[in-house]
Structure formats: C-alpha cells, structure tokens
Amino acid sequence: MADEIGAPAEQELSELLQIRMDKLKKLQEEGRDPFQITKFNRTAFTADVLAHFETMENTDVSMAGRLMAKREMGKAIFADLIDDKGRIQLYIRMNDVGEEPFADFKRSDIGDIIGISGFVFKTRMGETSIHCKQVKLLAKSLRPLPEKFHGLTNQELKYRQRYVDLIMNPETRRVFEIRSRFIRHIRSYLDNRGYMEVETPVLNTISGGATARPFVTHHNTLDLNMYMRIATELHLKRLIVGGIERVYEIGRIFRNEGMDTKHNPEFTTVELYEAYADYNDMMDLFEALLSGAAMELLGSYNTQWQGEELDLTPGWPRLTMAEAVKQYTGVNFMSFTSTEDAVKAAATLGVKMAPGKVPSWGDLLYECFDQRVEEKLIQPVFIIDHPVEVSPLAKRKASDPRLTERFELFICRNEMGNAFSELNDPVDQKQRFMRQAALRSAGDDEAGMMDEDYINALEYGMPPTGGLGIGIDRCVMMLTNNSSIRDVLLFPTMKPIED
Numbered sequence: 001m002a003d004e005i006g007a008p009a010e011q012e013l014s015e016l017l018q019i020r021m022d023k024l025k026k027l028q029e030e031g032r033d034p035f036q037i038t039k040f041n042r043t044a045f046t047a048d049v050l051a052h053f054e055t056m057e058n059t060d061v062s063m064a065g066r067l068m069a070k071r072e073m074g075k076a077i078f079a080d081l082i083d084d085k086g087r088i089q090l091y092i093r094m095n096d097v098g099e100e101p102f103a104d105f106k107r108s109d110i111g112d113i114i115g116i117s118g119f120v121f122k123t124r125m126g127e128t129s130i131h132c133k134q135v136k137l138l139a140k141s142l143r144p145l146p147e148k149f150h151g152l153t154n155q156e157l158k159y160r161q162r163y164v165d166l167i168m169n170p171e172t173r174r175v176f177e178i179r180s181r182f183i184r185h186i187r188s189y190l191d192n193r194g195y196m197e198v199e200t201p202v203l204n205t206i207s208g209g210a211t212a213r214p215f216v217t218h219h220n221t222l223d224l225n226m227y228m229r230i231a232t233e234l235h236l237k238r239l240i241v242g243g244i245e246r247v248y249e250i251g252r253i254f255r256n257e258g259m260d261t262k263h264n265p266e267f268t269t270v271e272l273y274e275a276y277a278d279y280n281d282m283m284d285l286f287e288a289l290l291s292g293a294a295m296e297l298l299g300s301y302n303t304q305w306q307g308e309e310l311d312l313t314p315g316w317p318r319l320t321m322a323e324a325v326k327q328y329t330g331v332n333f334m335s336f337t338s339t340e341d342a343v344k345a346a347a348t349l350g351v352k353m354a355p356g357k358v359p360s361w362g363d364l365l366y367e368c369f370d371q372r373v374e375e376k377l378i379q380p381v382f383i384i385d386h387p388v389e390v391s392p393l394a395k396r397k398a399s400d401p402r403l404t405e406r407f408e409l410f411i412c413r414n415e416m417g418n419a420f421s422e423l424n425d426p427v428d429q430k431q432r433f434m435r436q437a438a439l440r441s442a443g444d445d446e447a448g449m450m451d452e453d454y455i456n457a458l459e460y461g462m463p464p465t466g467g468l469g470i471g472i473d474r475c476v477m478m479l480t481n482n483s484s485i486r487d488v489l490l491f492p493t494m495k496p497i498e499d
Contacts, residue, residue: 016144020109024140034137040064040115047085049120053128056120063088063130064115064138066167067108068145077105081114081130082167089129090116096133104137111141111167159492178297179476179488183250185293186270186472195246195272200235202228202252206449209233209393211436212255213446215265228254232271233393233467234454237422240273241462248272250472257446261484262414265493268472273422277466279405282419283382286409286468287316290416290475297479305412305478308378316380318407321369324383328373333365362387362402377410392432392448394420416475419468426458 027033044061065083075094080087094102108114118132146168158165158172165172187197205224207214209231219226232249239247250270257263274281294301294312301313322333331345342364346353351367353359359367366387377383384407388396394404405421423429433455436448476488486492 013144017142020140020142020144023107023109024142027137027140032137034113034140037136037138040136040138042115045085046081046083046088049088049130050086050128053120053122058119058121060117060119060133061130062115062117064113066141067110067112067114069110070108072106075102077102078129081116089123089127090118090132090135091121091123091129092132092135096131097135101135105135108137109141109144111143111145112137113139113141156494159486160494160497162490175476175480175482175488176490178480179472181297182293182476182479183472185296186250186289186470189289189292190246190248190270190272193246195248195274196244198236198239198244198247198249199251200229200232200249202254204229206451208448208451208454210255211390211392211446211448213257215254215256230255231469232269233469234451236271236273237462237465237467238454238457240275240422240465241457241460245275245463246273259493261486262474264473264485264489267485267489269469270472271467271469273465273467275463275465278421278464279384279407279419279466282466282468283318283384283407283409286417286419286470287314287380289470290409293475294479303478304481306481306483308412310379310412310478312380316382316409318382318384320385320403321365321383321387322385324373324377324381325365325368328376329368331368333361333368336361339364360387360389362389366390374410374415375413378412380409380411382407382409388432391420392436393423393429395423395425396428411478414474414478415471416478417468417470419466422462422465422467424458424462424465426455429458430455 042062042064044056044063046063046065049056049061063081063083065081067079068082068087069080071078077092079090079092081090092102092105097105115136115138116130116132117134118130121129121131123129146164191197203217203219203226205226207227207230209229210233212230214227214230217226217228218224230253232251232253236247236249248270250268252266253269254266256265259265291301291312291314294303301311303310303312319327326332329349331349333342333345336342336345339361342361343359346364346368349368349372351364351371353363353367357363366389369383385397385403386394386406386408388402388404391404391406394406397403397405406419408418409416423432433448433450437450439447440449473485473488477483477485480488482488
C-alpha cells in the first residue's frame, strides 16, 4: 500500500530496504561491491544520441545514469536510463551480455546507478535505443523511488528531499536550469556594459543598506557580535568612491523575518551601481535586462504568472507613488496642505499605521500605497518618487524634498527590484542614519544603524550614482510561473522534523 506521496507505506518501505540491503550484502560477499568502483568512462549522453541518431546509428557508445524502468520479456529486457541530459531506452539481451550479467541485471532495482556499453539503433517501434553489450552496477540504490505514475507530489517533501524531486520531476530540473541561465544572462548583460563583478563581506559589525531585522552571530576570536548582511549596498558604494565606476555583486542576503510564498530568510540578489547615472538610467537598464531575459529564456515577451497573462514588451509605464495612489484610490496626496489632511484620508481608506508611531505625510503616502495599491499592480510598472522617510539612502528630488529619486518595479503584485539615485551628501546621509538609529533605540529592530565608516567614505566624495537591486528569486518565479519562492530555491529554509 502506498502513502500520499506515491512512496511505499512504512512497513512495506522497511521490507524493501531490507531486500535491497540483502542484495548489496551478497554482492559485497562475492567481492563485487559497487561502492568500490571509482570511475566509469562514458562517451555519450542521452541527449547526444537522441539528437544525432542519423550520424550515430550503429556507433558504439558508453553511457551511465540511473535505472528508471525495466520491462522483462524472457531472455531480453527493455529498460529506461536517465542521465544529466535526458532519458533513453536500453535493450539488454542475455545472448549479448552473458548469462550471469543478465541475471545480475534482472536483480537490479529501479534507482540503481548503472553503466552500459553498446551500439545505437532503433527498435521496430521506431524508438531510438541502445543495444547493450555490457551492463555494470556502479552504485546501489537502497531506497525505492516514489511510484512512477504519481512521482513525488507531496509539496513539503519536495522541498525537504530536493534530490528525489529532481530525479522524479523533469519540470523541477527545468526551473533550476532557467534559474542558472537567468543568472548567466545577468552576468553577461552587465559584463558587456563594462561592469566589474566583486565580492563583499557576508559578516559585518553593523547591519546596513536596508531596513530589515538581521541575523546575529558571534565571532569567538574577536569576542564580537556580528550581523549577517541584509544588503550589499554600502560596501559596493564604497567601491564607487574608490573609483570602480561600474560595479555589481550577485550574492546571498539574510533577513531574520517572516516566511511566506514571497519571502525566505536567505535569498539572492544582484546589486549594481554606476557612477554618473541616475534612477532613470537604472529603469532603462532593468527593463532591458528583464525583458531581454524573457525573450532569451522563454522566446517571448508574453508569459503567465499566478494566473495572469503578462506582457513584458519594453516600454513599461512609470508612475509616481502619489499618482498610483490617486489612480487606484482617488486620494490626491499632492493636494494636502497639512499632515492632518493626510491622516484623515488614510483613515478613510482604512489604512492601518504602526501603533505608537506619529506618522508623517510621507509615512501615510507609503502606507496607502502599500496597503491599497500594490495588490492591484499586474502588468510591469515602475513606481517612482518614494517618500524620504522610507528611503534613507536615496537622493532627494530637487523639485520636492519630501520625495526621493527612487523606484520599485512591480509585476503581478510583486516587487521585483528597488533602485535610487544614490544619496552622496555625507551630511544628509548622517542625519538619515541618525533618524534610523533613533527608531532602533525606540524599539524598531528593522531600522538601520549608524555607519560612521560609510559617512567617512562619502566625505571623500562619491560621484552622482545610480544604484539598483534586483530580487533574483522573484524574477525566476515569474520566468518559471511559480507562485512560491520555495519552488525556485533548491534548498529552502525548513523547520526540522521532530523525531
């Protein structure tokens, strides 16, 4: 009897494990322990043979992979082999491989790792196959794979045992191939535009570059508490000061916050900075990079995500945050002459504010957007000109100092990236750090800290700079039509299973 994931029930599983252990023990007693084999020379992959049958017909090949199916027909066996590139049929006949090797192969189990040698041919049914002359067990699978018709369907188990998920579900493999190709696309795009890739510290003595709760650890030798980075921003901008005018880093970020379909405690971003550019340049770059990725990886600007039909054709609209709030709620924040007017408008919309916090005009504008507008944004749109209160590292707009030259890209209700015309005024930056530090002292553990060395760097002079941070995981979610971040992380964070 099978359980809900298509694997054997517990008692049956125990019996199957024992049967496979007994087979392994017998091989070891006979001096044929497969785990003593260190190497197998293969000359072809499944995809090579399937794609080039005309030139490879009757050619001898050596292949290796996992045994996924067996169909016995007297003194012949048809089997399926999968390797890194795909799946192919094997034909094993006793007269070709010998009586003892044939008997050994009959005793093999689904999931075993095997090596074969033979020639390429087509069966009478027209299926490209390998007519085996030799078959060798290379590693014994002691655990049975999930039942083939259902595969691995239990979602939580897929995350906990990604190795089984990858064996059983080709679509899972495709997701992570697209992820890998997307990261290569990012590197190629930026490298071709003169950006330099760098690495910056994961452990820091302060948390900075974003407003988020950090993970805290302890360095024993220095007897010092340290923080796992919540952003790469401040180190990268130090490099702009140092004269590396186009710089980027693809790296892991850690935030000690809630977990849901959009958030994992560790995730991957690319942050990039370009001297003598502004947030308009970053919008152009982001649009070209992401739409270009869709065309390169999917072959189209049109895709589906979370039940929505998306059009990523370049030319994405740009709305100020105030314009977006007005468009979707009818409330015009730019017309208010006092904070009291903004408070009343937010209350009318049912917007909730953090208890004990005295909101400013900018706080109210941001919360109205966050609580009443973001969920309505489906097609790609840049939301620009964010309030200064929620943008401690962005340059103020010359035309309205309440706002900053900042944008976020939204697609299908998800923030995909965040960018600024970077604040390079050390006096203004220090004042904003001080405001963040005051919020932290008042109990806001997501607020930023004072970074005196970063202020010191700015005092040497940082050119006007555009900066952009992109959530790689969310972009991959969109490109693979997955609704949960766990589906695009090979090993998402999971609570341990208690005994």
